[in-house]
Amino acid sequence: MNSIESFSPYQPPPGITYTSGEPPYLQWVRDLPTNAWMIILGSMLAASLVGGLVTNIVTPRAVYPPLVTGFVILFFAIVKYMAFASPAWVTYVSCIGCILFGWIGGRLSRVFEKKQPA
DSSP states (O other), rough: OOHHHHTOOOOOOOOTTTTTTTTHHHHHHHHHHHHHHHHHHHHHHHHHHHHHHHHHHSSSSHHHHHHHHHHHHHHHHHHHHHHHHHOOOHHHHHHHHHHHHHHHHHHHHHHHHHOOOO
């Protein structure tokens, strides 16, 4: 997730870091345009998709492992959104999207499944 966000054209101004908890950083987050939130949301959904895919390749075929991966990524997304002021629509789409994309990633793992000779 953070690797995608690090290539975003929306970077904080020099000298402002989120670790200091200073108001300029929070103001910068509140002023982010919709495109920046789309990049953050896209990174969460991509992480859920790839995570669900890898989880279902590594573990036995089941419905639950990719959903657990989606829930874990959703948990970190919610923590991120609670720490910094984010639009409500981003939180709602993340809640549905992380679980859905984790499940889709698990279903896509069947593409990489090798057929056993009879």
